[in-house]
Amino acid sequence: MTNADPLNLLETATAVATEAGALAASMRSAGISVAATKSSQLDIVTQADTAVEALIRERVRRARPDDGFFGEEGGEIAGTSGVTWIVDPIDGTVNYLYGSPYYAVSIAAMAVDANGRRTAVAGVVHAPALSATYTAAAGHPARLNGTPLRVNTNVPLDKALVSTGIPYDLTKRARVLQDINTLTPRIRDFRLVGAAALEICGVAEGRTDAHFQRGLPIWDYAAANLIATRAGAVVCGTDSRSTSTDFLLIADRRLGDDIDTLIG
Structure with missing residues (x-):
């Protein structure tokens, strides 16, 4: 695997997610509507979903041209580096459509072995309307806007x-x-x-x-x-x-x- 240091991947993911979140927020402010449906009439796609995924795909391709890419809207493109990016351009699309702030850009860099097993090595969930950026990399703590996170333990x-x-x-x-x-x-x-x-x-x-x-x-x-x-x-x-x-x-x-x- 070439140039797959988790912190380098996290840096790329964070920069791309921040730019993608800004695009999603600006498109929401301008007004969006349902562009299509997927698995059912309830499972919607907006114009922003496809535009944001296209931006993420282009930025990842420019930064790491040998990596694979698997997006919710555009499907999978194989790579040769052993890294695949798995992307949800807007998680919480119905919230986004209705003007709720609870939506996010989700980007994960996954190491893929010879048997097709994926292991996440860097991940960002960026919620622009909440000013919240969750990040993690393999071997490093999870953080929210730079502050380390810890799950609640021993809860009955x-x-x-x-x-x-x-x-x-x-x-x-x-x-x-x-x-x-x-x-x-x-x-x-x-x-x-x-x-x-x-x-x-x-x-x-x-x-x-x-x-x-x-x-x-x-x-x-x-x-x-x-x-x-x-x-x-x-x-x-x-x-x-x-x-x-x-x-x-x-x-x-x-x-x-x-x-x-x-x-x-």
Whole structure:
């Protein structure tokens, strides 16, 4: 692998995410609308999603022309360096459409081995409307705007604040509602923000104690999972060669085990 130092990759990711976030914010201020739908009529794409991903793709290609690229909107381009960038140009697109500040640019640099296994080595989740930039690199602490993060530890189930997300796939919604019904009498409360990357970073920050989600694509969690892990969380349910996960759970080990026993 050439020039794959995690801190160098993080520097590139942070610069690109900051520029991409500024474009997303300016387009939101100018007014945007739904340009298309994807998996269902609920799963939308705005003009900003495609414009922001195009900007990220161009900046990454210019900085690291031999790397691969896998974006939510534009698909995958193979590389030769052993590094692939996994990008969600706007995580929380519905929030973005409605003017909510809870949306973010998510960029992860993944080392890819000969068997196709991906390992995140640098990640940025940048929320321009919140002035929040979450970062992490392999071997280095997770940070929010430069301040180190640490997950909440040893939280008992009945004191846990848990976040989740409602999938766009209507066939999966009944199972998530079942999960919520199972956990509701046993935990402190639920939070549903509508932006998975930010919700996972919320666990890293200690803003919530755990996050679980079903059917989440890799671009929603690639960067955030690294940030949560470097903040001390345990991430369960991912397959490094898959483009999505059936069940993702992020929490401190003790709480994660308790939740996994109930709904995993």
